[in-house]
């Protein structure tokens with residue numbers, strides 16, 4: 001595992017560096033998603049995450065796969081993305097390196113994360129499953145990407161909306177992509193997480209009081225760490241009892257969290273979970289040479305909005321539904337790098 005400890009101090013503004021330090025502190029305490037390390041992802045069930053799937057969507061005219069995307073097999077995806085092509089995982093957390101190594105047994109994979117503990121978990125999982133190692137880099141993805149050459153595919157899931165400057169991370173990812181390379185991005189629905197963000201606001205003063213000297217997990221006072229773990233435990237008890245507390249709607253709403261401590265902390269204790277506008281994200285992407293080739297999200301009224309299954313549904317419908325607060329899932333966007341911008 002390589003370490004890029006200096007990347008945070010290189011940030012031009014103190015607040016951006018402090019912001020990332022605080023987030024690092026959070027993910028050192030609650031590595032995400034931290035599934036049991038013996039669980040092995042099913043590559044067939046995760047085919048949409050395969051880089052070849054994104055490449056087929058992005059290059060349909062030149063792709064050797066001619067069928068309906070729903071019939072795509074793992075071998076088609078592997079054929080579309082040869083083993084010499086490079087993959088970057090931006091904000092990989094504990095589980096993405098294992099997923100991507102399972103999907104791509106031989107490709108060069110660079111996995112970047114701010115949280116050292118998440119990377120240690122990721123490494124342990126890959127060793128446990130006796131898979132080929134992945135290059136794990138500790139640091140701020142924006143700085144790391146500038147030093148790691150170019151990639152054919154980048155996955156960035158659940159990371160952009162946590163950034164102090166989401167636009168500059170998007171630009172860094174675009175710069176790190178080869179022409180015709182693909183970016184698979186997941187952002188939270190801006191309005192869909194209002195309940196979660198309401199609770200997060202209660203901890204605003206707590207996060208503000210964590211000074212920059214304390215934001216490194218090693219030097220944070222024990223009392224601070226114990227306090228957060230205690231709150232996470234109370235949230236766990238609340239989640240456990242939710243089905244018995246009588247509110248069926250609430251219980252259904254938070255079913256996605258399950259009983260995972262990492263998910264509970266991510267939903268309710270996060271220090272920097274911002275409402276990122278889909279409209280702005282699409283505008284910035286287009287300005288830095290990224291062309292949208294696919295998207296997927298679910299609307300309460302219209303069902304799945306998915307360009308593959310419903311080509312008549314335009315991205316504008318998704319933007320409108322999102323702005324009406326009508327999106328019930330995370331939003332997945334696939335882009336292709338056009339030109340050399």
Ligand SMILES: C[S@@+](CC[C@H](N)C(=O)[O-])C[C@H]1O[C@@H](n2cnc3c(N)ncnc32)[C@H](O)[C@@H]1O
Nearest residue numbers: 027032091092093113114115140141157158159
């Ligand atoms: C919500 S988790 C998502 C993990 C993983 N992508 C997934 O979907 O399972 C966000 C992860 O991004 C990492 N992260 C956030 N900002 C980052 C940055 N600027 N550079 C590197 N990692 C970052 C966090 O440490 C955390 O592990």
